[in-house]
Amino acid sequence: MGLRIIIKTCLLLFTSFTALAIDPQLDWKTLETDNFYIHYPDGYKSYSIRVANIARNAHHKLQPLIEWQPLEKTHLIISDHADFANGYATPNHFNRSVIFLTPPDTATGIEDYDDWLTTLILHEYTHILHLDKSHGLAAFMRKVFGRHFLMFPNSMQPGWLIEGLATYHETNIATGRGQSSLFQSMMRAELEQGLKPVSQVNLPMRSWPMGSSSYLYGVYFYEFMVDAYGYEIIQTLIREYSDNLIPFSINANAKRVLKKDMEELWREFEIYLEKRFKKDQSVGIGMHNNGRKITSTGYHTDQYSVINNGSIYYIKDQVYDHASLNVIENGEDRYLINVNSQSRLDVHKEQGVLIMQPDFCDEYNINYDIYKLDKRNQIKRITYCGRYRSAAWSGNGQSIYAVKLVKGESWLVQLDIQGKLVGVLWKGVNSEVVSQIKHSPTEEKLVAAVQRLNKGWNIEEFDLASGQWLQVTDDSHLDMYPSYSEDGNKILYSSDRLGKFQIYRFNKDKKMTELLTNVSYAAFSPVQLNKDSSLYYVGYHKNGRDVFQIDEVYPITVDKTEYTKRINSDETISLSEYTSSEYSALQSMRPRWWFPSIQLDEEQTELGFVTTAHDALSSHFYRFNLRYDTENDWISGGASYVYRNRYVMGYQRTTNVIVDQENEFALSREQDDIFGSVLLSYPGYDQYYRFQFGVLLSREKDGERDVNISSFPELRDNLFGVSFNYGSTSRYIRSISETDGAKVRVIAESSDIYNSDFSGEIYTLDWKQFISLGSQHVMAVRIVQGYGTEKPEKFRLGGELNDYNLLDLIETTGDPLLGKRKYSLRGYKEGLPELSGRRIRLATVEWRFPGQLVERGWMTPPVGLIQWSGKIFAETGAAYEASSPEKYYSSFGLELDADVNLFYGITTRMRLGFAHGYDEGVGEERIYFSLGASF
Numbered sequence: 003m004g005l006r007i008i009i010k011t012c013l014l015l016f017t018s019f020t021a022l023a024i025d026p027q028l029d030w031k032t033l034e035t036d037n038f039y040i041h042y043p044d045g046y047k048s049y050s051i052r053v054a055n056i057a058r059n060a061h062h063k064l065q066p067l068i069e070w071q072p073l074e075k076t077h078l079i080i081s082d083h084a085d086f087a088n089g090y091a092t093p094n095h096f097n098r099s100v101i102f103l104t105p106p107d108t109a110t111g112i113e114d115y116d117d118w119l120t121t122l123i124l125h126e127y128t129h130i131l132h133l134d135k136s137h138g139l140a141a142f143m144r145k146v147f148g149r150h151f152l153m154f155p156n157s158m159q160p161g162w163l164i165e166g167l168a169t170y171h172e173t174n175i176a177t178g179r180g181q182s183s184l185f186q187s188m189m190r191a192e193l194e195q196g197l198k199p200v201s202q203v204n205l206p207m208r209s210w211p212m213g214s215s216s217y218l219y220g221v222y223f224y225e226f227m228v229d230a231y232g233y234e235i236i237q238t239l240i241r242e243y244s245d246n247l248i249p250f251s252i253n254a255n256a257k258r259v260l261k262k263d264m265e266e267l268w269r270e271f272e273i274y275l276e277k278r279f280k281k282d283q284s285v286g287i288g289m290h291n292n293g294r295k296i297t298s299t300g301y302h303t304d305q306y307s308v309i310n311n312g313s314i315y316y317i318k319d320q321v322y323d324h325a326s327l328n329v330i331e332n333g334e335d336r337y338l339i340n341v342n343s344q345s346r347l348d349v350h351k352e353q354g355v356l357i358m359q360p361d362f363c364d365e366y367n368i369n370y371d372i373y374k375l376d377k378r379n380q381i382k383r384i385t386y387c388g389r390y391r392s393a394a395w396s397g398n399g400q401s402i403y404a405v406k407l408v409k410g411e412s413w414l415v416q417l418d419i420q421g422k423l424v425g426v427l428w429k430g431v432n433s434e435v436v437s438q439i440k441h442s443p444t445e446e447k448l449v450a451a452v453q454r455l456n457k458g459w460n461i462e463e464f465d466l467a468s469g470q471w472l473q474v475t476d477d478s479h480l481d482m483y484p485s486y487s488e489d490g491n492k493i494l495y496s497s498d499r500l501g502k503f504q505i506y507r508f509n510k511d512k513k514m515t516e517l518l519t520n521v522s523y524a525a526f527s528p529v530q531l532n533k534d535s536s537l538y539y540v541g542y543h544k545n546g547r548d549v550f551q552i553d554e555v556y557p558i559t560v561d562k563t564e565y566t567k568r569i570n571s572d573e574t575i576s577l578s579e580y581t582s583s584e585y586s587a588l589q590s591m592r593p594r595w596w597f598p599s600i601q602l603d604e605e606q607t608e609l610g611f612v613t614t615a616h617d618a619l620s621s622h623f624y625r626f627n628l629r630y631d632t633e634n635d636w637i638s639g640g641a642s643y644v645y646r647n648r649y650v651m652g653y654q655r656t657t658n659v660i661v662d663q664e665n666e667f668a669l670s671r672e673q674d675d676i677f678g679s680v681l682l683s684y685p686g687y688d689q690y691y692r693f694q695f696g697v698l699l700s701r702e703k704d705g706e707r708d709v710n711i712s713s714f715p716e717l718r719d720n721l722f723g724v725s726f727n728y729g730s731t732s733r734y735i736r737s738i739s740e741t742d743g744a745k746v747r748v749i750a751e752s753s754d755i756y757n758s759d760f761s762g763e764i765y766t767l768d769w770k771q772f773i774s775l776g777s778q779h780v781m782a783v784r785i786v787q788g789y790g791t792e793k794p795e796k797f798r799l800g801g802e803l804n805d806y807n808l809l810d811l812i813e814t815t816g817d818p819l820l821g822k823r824k825y826s827l828r829g830y831k832e833g834l835p836e837l838s839g840r841r842i843r844l845a846t847v848e849w850r851f852p853g854q855l856v857e858r859g860w861m862t863p864p865v866g867l868i869q870w871s872g873k874i875f876a877e878t879g880a881a882y883e884a885s886s887p888e889k890y891y892s893s894f895g896l897e898l899d900a901d902v903n904l905f906y907g908i909t910t911r912m913r914l915g916f917a918h919g920y921d922e923g924v925g926e927e928r929i930y931f932s933l934g935a936s937f
Contacts, residue, residue: 024100025083025366026621026646030585037061037072041585041618042080046103046409049080053101054580056120060127063175068128069237070135072097076127077590077618084368085360085391085407086344087112089122091129093154095594098618099126103410105453107391107437108304109482109496109503109526111214114182116456118433121172128168133157138245148595156240158249160204160864160906166220167236170228173221180221183480183498184542187523188218190279191544197275200268202857205866205903208321208736209857210301210546226274227267235259250864250905264861290522292541293552296330300545301735307349308529308538310488315349316549317341321735322778324742327357327375338379342687348440350395353419356402362685363387372404372421384421392436392450393417397443403427405436405450412436414448414464428469438483438527444490449474451482451495461495461508474508479564483527494518494528496539499564505539507557516557530555587617591624599629606659607633621646631657634670634706651678657705669714670705677820689730689743696723698820699756719795720758723751723820731772738871738899739780739850739935745770751820753794762792762840766822770937778852778871783845784937786825786879790840797823797842799879799891801832802915802930826936827879829893829919829928836924837891839881846877846937859903866903873897873936893919897936911935 029044038057042050057078065071076097087106091099105118115121133156136144144153151157157164173180188211192198203219211218227236243255253263260267297303299318306316314330315338325343329336345359355375363369363386372385372393393404401424402417412430417423430436435453442449446466453459461474461484475481479499486493493508500517503524507516519525524542533555541550593613601608610629616622628639634657642652654675660668679696703716730743747768753760766788773781788797803826825844830837850873859866876894880887895917903909913932919925 024079024081024619024621026619027366030619031582032585032589033580033582034075035580037075039075039077039589039618040080040580041077043082046080046082047582049103049410050582051578051580053078053080053119053123055578056117056123057127058578060120060124060175064124064128064131064171067171067233067237068131068135068240070131072130072134076130078123079618082409083366085370085389086368087118087122089126091126091133093130093133093149093157094151095149095614095616096590096618097130097134099123099130101126104407105410105433105435107405107435107451107453109184109480109524111179111182111184111188111217113184113459113482114177114179114480116177116458118435120176121178124175125168125172125178128171129164132164132167132240135240135244137241140245140247143247147597148593150595150597152249152597153595155243155246155249158246158905159243159252161206161216162203162220162223163252164220165216166222166224167240169217169221170224179217180225183502184524185218185221186279187502187542188214189222189275191523191542192218193275193279195544197272199858200264201859201861201866204861204864204906205857205859205868206909207857208868209855210544212301212735222275223271226271230270230274231260250862253861290520291552292521292543293519293537293539293550295541295543295548296538296551297335297548300543300548302344302547303549304526304540304547305346306527306529306538306540306549307347307355308531309349309351310531311351313349314538314549315347315355317345317347319343319345322737323734323774324732327355339375339381340688346392348394350399353395353399356393356395357381358390358393359687361687365683365685370407372402372417374419374421385417388421392439394439394441394448396441403439403441403448405439414439427466428464428471440485442486442490443488447472449484449486449493451484461493463493485527485529487533488531492530492533494530494537496526496528500560503542505537517560518555518557519552520558525550585619587619587622590618591615591622593626599627601629606631606657608638610639623647625652634659634667636670636672636705640675648681648683649679650681652676667706667708668711669707671702671714672705673700673702675700688732689728692725692727694725694727696725696820697721697755698723718757718759719753719821720756721751721753721820722755723749725749736778736855736869738778738852738869739772739782741772741774741780743772745772749820749822751794760794762790762794764791764794765789780850782848782850782873782937786842786844788823788825788842794840795821795823796838796840797825797881798832799825799827799837799842799844799881800830800834801826802828802917802928802932803934825879827877827891827893828875828895828915828917828930829925830891830921831926831928834924836889837879837881839883841883842879842881843887843890844877844879846875848873848875848936853898864905868901868903868909870898870900872899875936891919891921891924893917893925899935 031042033040033050033054035054040050040054079100081100082103085104087104088102101122106112133154135156140155147153169179172178179185203215207215238259242259256262256264299320301321302319306314308314316328318328319325324340326340327338329338341357342359345357348356354377357373358370360368360370369387369389370391371388372390373381373383375381389407390404393402404415404417406413406415412435413426414428416425416427432455436450439448439450448464451459452462458478459480459482460476461481463472463474474493479497481495481497484493484495491510495506496503497506503526505519505525505528507518521541526540529538537552537555539550540547593615596611596613599610599612608629608631612627614625623644626641630637636657638655638657640654644650656673658671676699679694682693684691698721700719704713726748728746731740731745732742733740749766751764769785771783775781853870853872855869856867874896878890878892880890895915897913897915900912901909902912911934915930917928
């Protein structure tokens, strides 16, 4: 008796996540306004009122621009679970946006803001209005089917069209990336190496500028459209596309409105950019001086520290390999230890290295903590859930000064060298942000980049004795990344005051500022120990960021005036008070959509529908499907419920038809399954542990039966199982495979707990090991041992797991918790008696090799190839009844893998393979196609 795929799906689908963006364990409240529900944790009432007023203002400004009023109120969730600046929005089920409270504190593109929550809410609410908008046939179909994801035409577009509109509005109404000096430098670099074609920008790129490409290209494209055609054309394009039930017709929409397809507009866009950035924009007299690059990783290699013996420590944040702490000494680049991506550091010559890196604090929260690396390269975590994004040694190395995040605010604190809190030195208010702190080598002062409401970023010193901030710069530009010289008398920093980030040096005695660089794109994080030493900085270039060095440093005469920085003075928002109530999941849990389901074959004609729903916090999720077989007059379907992504329960009825030798109806077999599971998850950045307990009560019996067919006995398979999962693999930006670690799964199942027709226990070990061979090559090894006692349901080997399921393109379900008995053995077909038994052994070895990063596709149909790779494999396996196998069956083969992007938003791996089974009469030469990785 085989277990149905729906059971396998339900038991895994709702228990396969490591962490949610929203912590359901908190005490949640709700504040209601005219157009919003604001959900917030207890203790965040003041933020909920502020968010409510900003959202009211955003609606007032955006609604007439996008020409849309949602029928229902939008749910805004205030989340303080992660120490990253972010947010997201979706129209699915209902309009919903999660707002991360943590503000940006480095220059990555989103640093150019006056008030973080204003910019973020404007961006995310643009998504809500844009994606929710529909009229005409699309609006009619939404009235019929509800908020099914296919009923949102504007969501069926490339990411740069969606993100570009939101970035345009965040900039045009408040301040945002569209006016960013860094974005200007990034686009200048794109132009100088050749503007990327629209077919590449359509895709989720893995080449630089990667995650920023949709925002970068998108915002400039909308600015081009407004300058060339007027904002009314943008409104017309959105309006026309909102009536489009034929998805992905981007070209058709452009032709309908402008008589030009997207390729023609892209050529005009490139000419526009070339005119806009045609000037060299050098800031001083003479040619650019970019220094020499002393790291060569690119992407996000932007954290380093120089000590006075000439050693340079830096975070090598890579795209092919694990992020690591390296040191450059005497011209040699030496690896020290692995760290988490987006780590930061500070180095003291005697005390060692402080590493501030993000990690899971619990199942839901990701926070920065401080780790200490001593001279023996032994690393120790010295804070736990501390939320310290920036930290620095004191001059004598006897204290640590750090910036602590508390409900989105910056606190300046002092720690001892063991990470224990000594005292709070200063508490920020009004969303003030302190970052990039350094301790003076000669005075009891700290220097930092400080962002204050409607004042932008400036360099300030904090006097530890008085507890007061002292201004070093005080202007409307972005002044960041300060550092002291050895004598403490000079402060170096990066500023965009001349239109691009350059390095400046401020002499405290003379109160004089000098320009030190004239780089092509942008320069950050300067270090110069004394006036005769080299200048180090992080430089932006066409492949990201690296550490640069300039040996001859001299002041540069400026031949241009400071550019005018736009400060948004319109964001003084009148505050209104609102009353709050306890959060109620029932308020948002009703089903918002349904969709027909049809299953046709020679024996059955099933017609039905499916619907799902969840609450605003995603604590509750349920799914319901019902089908009626018009040919055989019976009903099937089921329901499932998930609570907090941890507890699952459900019921499913399926009916299968068996035919006789003349292909006539013989009988139907009804299978009823009741299932449930509990998941305990312990996630981490580099490894995770999961414990899962599940039960499956399954009964199969005769339904309708031809009068000439004898009855079959009722079968019961009642399983109780326990699963342990461990994972330590990594997958990098440009990976072709998981690498550097293991994935281990151990399952124990019993059929003897309750009244089953099978008996005994099943124990399964599935071990997958991934070994990096360098340059993207990976050796992958898999060992499976299945061991059954007495008379369990048998294991089966064979096939290539090439069941092409359209739903896998949306969400691949993977392996179930209970009842997994089928394992692939390429080169052998499924169902062979030689490959069936109560016990199995299987071993696979694969050499996975890189192909090429392609990143090209078509606008219509919306298909793109991101990259391809391949593998050569050999495997052997056996199914047996006794204590050991009598015979092993072996095969070898080749697979070509393609990471294919579909519909602009879904990336799936597709495999085309050839396998040769060695054993005559059983093995075959098989060609197959499949979705997903081989294991």
